[in-house]
Amino acid sequence: MPLKRGEKSIEINGGNVVYEILGKQGEFIALTPGGRFSKDIPGLRPLAQELVKGGYRVLLWDRPNCGKSDVQFTGQSESHMRAQTLAALINKLDIGPCILAGGSGGARDSMLTTMLYPELVKKLVVWNIVGGVYGQFVLGSYYIVPSILAVRGAGMKAVAAVSEWRERIAENPDNRDRILSQDPDEFLKLMLRWLNAFVPKPGQTIPGVEDELFDNITVPTLIIRGGENDLDHPKRTSLEVNCLIKGSTLIDPPWPEDAWERAAEARAAGKVKRFNMFDTWVLAAPAILKFLRASR
Numbered sequence: 001m002p003l004k005r006g007e008k009s010i011e012i013n014g015g016n017v018v019y020e021i022l023g024k025q026g027e028f029i030a031l032t033p034g035g036r037f038s039k040d041i042p043g044l045r046p047l048a049q050e051l052v053k054g055g056y057r058v059l060l061w062d063r064p065n066c067g068k069s070d071v072q073f074t075g076q077s078e079s080h081m082r083a084q085t086l087a088a089l090i091n092k093l094d095i096g097p098c099i100l101a102g103g104s105g106g107a108r109d110s111m112l113t114t115m116l117y118p119e120l121v122k123k124l125v126v127w128n129i130v131g132g133v134y135g136q137f138v139l140g141s142y143y144i145v146p147s148i149l150a151v152r153g154a155g156m157k158a159v160a161a162v163s164e165w166r167e168r169i170a171e172n173p174d175n176r177d178r179i180l181s182q183d184p185d186e187f188l189k190l191m192l193r194w195l196n197a198f199v200p201k202p203g204q205t206i207p208g209v210e211d212e213l214f215d216n217i218t219v220p221t222l223i224i225r226g227g228e229n230d231l232d233h234p235k236r237t238s239l240e241v242n243c244l245i246k247g248s249t250l251i252d253p254p255w256p257e258d259a260w261e262r263a264a265e266a267r268a269a270g271k272v273k274r275f276n277m278f279d280t281w282v283l284a285a286p287a288i289l290k291f292l293r294a295s296r
Contacts, residue, residue: 007020029059030059033105065078101124223238
């Protein structure tokens with residue numbers, strides 16, 4: 001698997017994780033995108049570069065099951081597995097305690113890492129927090145259900161042919177063997193467990209995470225709330241998280257209230273041929289830098 005200039009690979013939990021560090025000096029910010037998107041997803045790097053200009057170093061990483069990193073099939077949920085990986089990455093690179101920042105699925109990964117490994121985190125910044133019935137069901141149906149249908153129908157060969165995993169194999173050919181080596185029954189059990197995280201439940205404001213774990217987050221926290229009519233990242237979820245993280249700061253989004261919906265419409269109409277959903281994230285840089293400086 002060829003790495004680009006600046007990229008490095010490190011073994012964590014039996015799989016390789018690809019990462020890079022931007023900036024030469026300053027505190028570290030581990031920056032995490034959403035979905036199963038890589039660190040090279042459009043919109044993430046411009047934000048990272050602005051944070052570097054603000055005097056920080058930024059860790060960009062391909063989470064397991066994203067980009068060039070090895071696929072990994074463990075954990076209570078996919079986010080739990082990523083949190084465990086990020087904690088190990090921070091420890092192996094000896095950059096903790098550091099600042100965690102993330103949007104969408106990356107917000108959940110960052111919050112969960114802070115809950116489970118509070119000693120590794122000094123500040124937390126999150127935006128586009130997923131929640132609500134639609135927001136959770138759509139993730140389960142998009143990321144998990146195709147693998148369940150595939151493995152039940154024709155085993156791990158069919159799973160390797162699912163578009164999501166085909167992309168992982170294209171970026172890292174070793175992933176084909178990693179997928180095919182999975183025991184189909186165990187893989188199905190894991191996928192059902194991961195799917196269950198996306199079933200809305202009382203006492204779980206964010207998918208698969210008990211509300212009581214929010215008590216573990218005691219570091220200065222900035223929440224950029226979801227848009228008024230954003231079904232994927234509801235405003236309501238951001239407000240609830242603000243209540244659950246005592247002393248956290250909630251601000252209005254620095255992008256238009258309907259930015260997420262308009263970006264989705266532009267893609268659906270074919271006006272934009274590339275992924276554009278994170279294009280506005282760079283607009284959060286001034287608010288993030290202001291918060292980090294004020295909470296020193």
